[in-house]
Amino acid sequence: MSTTSTISREIADTLRTEILRQQYRCGERLPSERDLAARYNASRGAVREALSQLEQNGLISIHPGGARVQPIESASIAILGPLMNLSALPDPELVSQFLRTFAALATDNAKEAVEKANAEQLIRMKSLLVLLNQHAGDVETMQPHWINMLEYMATIADNLVVRLIGNDLKAQFVDQMMNLGLKPQLNKKNLNQVLNNLKQSLAKRDSELAGSAVQMYFNELRISIVADIKSRLANLQKRAG
Amino acid sequence: MSTTSTISREIADTLRTEILRQQYRCGERLPSERDLAARYNASRGAVREALSQLEQNGLISIHPGGARVQPIESASIAILGPLMNLSALPDPELVSQFLRTFAALATDNAKEAVEKANAEQLIRMKSLLVLLNQHAGDVETMQPHWINMLEYMATIADNLVVRLIGNDLKAQFVDQMMNLGLKPQLNKKNLNQVLNNLKQSLAKRDSELAGSAVQMYFNELRISIVADIKSRLANLQKRAG
DNA sequence: CCGACCAATTTGGTCTGACCAATTGAACAC
């Protein structure tokens, strides 16, 4: 649903990819709006809307005299998705950073959730944990229950800043990961420890323990996923070489 | 510098504020581009660019038939700045969430920095820590040294995702906080413990300890700042009532 | 009274062509 395809969006996508591929050097001037309009067979208005989006992305800065490419480190999160889509398989380093970041935020959510949960919310978390335990055998079917748990923790923590970042990150990352059809292999022993720690943290309302449990889970997930991507990359290279 | 004032930007700012003030109910249709153009005495093109920016902000979704207001929880980080600027004094709850989030990311950076730092980087961090200790007496002059330390840790951690989020958060938050001229009062005993833990973490390359030290620092900072804002708000209310 | 259907209107997406002010860049004078 949603993403209605428009000329301006297509232009923005194309230019964004070109910039992320570093086909324009940082600081370099982009072609003029009129040139771009000619190149893409579009009107200046469409080009301007595209450039306006790229400026919002922090990829370029538009001044009278010309639009200049900005260093990628000063861009906004919105570019992470396109950055990961530059090739069929995302950069494992970037994926690792992504999961680290996601872990940090989820950990904070877990801590705050356990801290401020009321009795009813505590019970609900415990019941969600039971579901997690029931599916501990199969990572595949456990996934949605993890999402439920983390989502519910986020609801309790009720941190707008984290939620907004999480939205962006999810939009940029999760959907694209799904497409890869990753089947992470989690160490069962460690997973059991995660679930046990989570259980204890809920029982004793120990927020630090809850945080470290979530942290450990994401750590496992990260290591597994990154390894998977790296091995796929190695296979590709072997086939190509 | 930079922010050249353009009509489209002004329109975007005005509409953004109106939406954040909930002057349009969520799901409600915005006035048509033609209406807005008439209202702001501007051309449709300018209005379209403004709306395009708001769509990038996740505040509205534009479809043929009309632009509709989206729930704020599905917006992007870019709205946090405007959200905090709705009134002279920002919502303390939002500030608290901000600092929590910032803490979570800085903590992760600290952990990774201590983990992967080479000998030279370790030395540099120690020297930065010496500077911190020298200014431990005065929170005011210590601030820039903290920024240096955290910035250097971020450089070592070299996590693009965290950096981009940090950029956004800083752009939305830090500058506006500076204007308030806050003078946080940190508990000296706790501050000393933070510095000591940091020192030990560097000596033993204990990433967890480094993380908890940074966490504790931000915790102190957050409590102090939030209390400050709350007391100011109380003063304002007393004067008004 | 209600729901399904259809046409008129409205709305966003795009294009063309035009004007202004600021910037740029090259020719020019020193």
Add this chain to the structure above:
DNA sequence: GTGTTCAATTGGTCAGACCAAATTGGTCGG
């Protein structure tokens, strides 16, 4: 070389037009 000047370029804005999709409101059948 260096500083100045001036014309070409560039972004910002406007007006008016067309199309396709969505909305709206009225009509018709139940």
